[in-house]
Amino acid sequence: MGHAGFFTIIRPANSFVAGFAAIVAYRIANGTLVYDGILLMAIVTLITAAGNVINDYYDAAIDAINRPGRPIPSGAVSRNAALVYAGLLFFLGILLAGFTSLLCLAIALFNTILLVAYAARLKSTPFFGNVTVSYLAASIFLFGGALAGVNRVPDMLPLVAITFLAMLARELLKDAEDIDGDSAGGADTLPIRIGVRKTALLAFVFAVAAVAASVIPSLWWGAYYLGAIALVDIVIALAAFRALGCTDPGCVKSTGSTSLLKIGMFASLVVFTLSAVLL
Template identity: 50%
Template sequence: MLKGYLKIIRPANSVAAGLAVLLGVIIATGTIPPASLPLIAVVFLVTAAGNVINDYCDSEIDAINRPERPIPSGAVTKKGALVYSVILFAAGIAICLLPFVNPLCLAFAIINSAILVLYAKTFKGMPLIGNICVSYLAASIFLFGGAFAGIEGLMQNTVIAAITFFAMLSRELLKDAEDMEGDRAGGAKTLPMIIGVPKTGKLCLVLAIAGIIISLLPLIKFWGPCYLILIAVADAIILFAVAKGARAADSKALIDSKATTILKTGMFLATAFMLISALLF
């Protein structure tokens, strides 16, 4: 039973999300203050809670498609999963009540917890809205880390958050376009199924360009020649990826283009280069 409760939180993903918040702290402050370390636990717990509530809401579908998952396999009961998610959400939010944690962090923890619940219950099945939720939640990890240092720290992380949001949204939509046939067979309804692969690719190109433009604006304290040279490399890879996606006529062509894999590389480099620039500054 304990194994089931561990598996359902997807520990690897939750730990990765927790550690990612430190990037936001570094970009905001140039260092990792000891008082910021509890933020790792907050993101871990809220992410874990989101994974649990997601499995709770998908339990009937998983009973058919993913019977090995904790709830359909019987390792975790539905009621147990619901209680578990509430405890995890509450624990994550409670840490934000510590006196040395900025109230902005508490606001993010509450809002993101609500979005995770709404996503699992409703938004996941809505074309584009579900993609926006996933992209925001990924980007908000940096905003949360920046919020530790107050409004100024939050603003320092808007650039990496914007790059993450637009690149992630582009990737999410391209992946939906790749999986269109399987999603149709499974009864899902995604944006590419409504507007088609070519229009989806062009939309992703526009979204990525928006992120690239924001990345080049003088909005951060370490904006300068070094940052611009580094971020230009990541931007070029992101643009190359979405341009390949925009040229795809159908799902097969999109898969063959490897656009989503290249885009993921560009996103990773953008994050790494932002971190390097912040540390050099």
């Protein structure tokens, strides 16, 4: 086993983006960037990384079919080492959360429990597992608002809704792509139950809802934000639209919808960042 596997398994790009999103959330809620924002980024990055590792620990058999190149099935990291590694990352994240506020600490603890429960049980629960991971992504904005003060949390709800709905659309399409491996691993996902076509339609509905929710921040960020987010909305809507009509996992993969949705969500974070700083 090499050290590179322990870096890869945390999915550093995803973990860093999650941490960066926390700083953006704090900037939006508080209007400033102080050392608390850096602390917030560290907490979210660590807990997100831990969640990625524990997810790979529980998904080793499924990943051996769907994603054999990942660190555990490829042999770069052993399952036991991954379990210890995840525990260490969770501990460090929660420890740092103890230096913030009581509400932030509560969210960090709750999300840690939810991340473990998701990896161990909830992932194989039709739709509820998708809702769980979508909440976890959206809760980064709650976390940022909570650090700025309880009274700032409601201001973050539109961004929470946008992230939650777009992530839910992507998670459903990812499950549609992974039917073969999930079936072999004993997972019971929504696409397995209702089929790829209906899942793709549901994902499109959530993507459109995310687009609708993205208009709300224009009430305080104005026309410049609306113009920028409209471009992102086109990407998100198009991504989900491309999977409509698919009836098998191969078709969903060939559309590139999940990758396009990921690009759209990253672009929305860029728009949120620029709006928070400039508008």
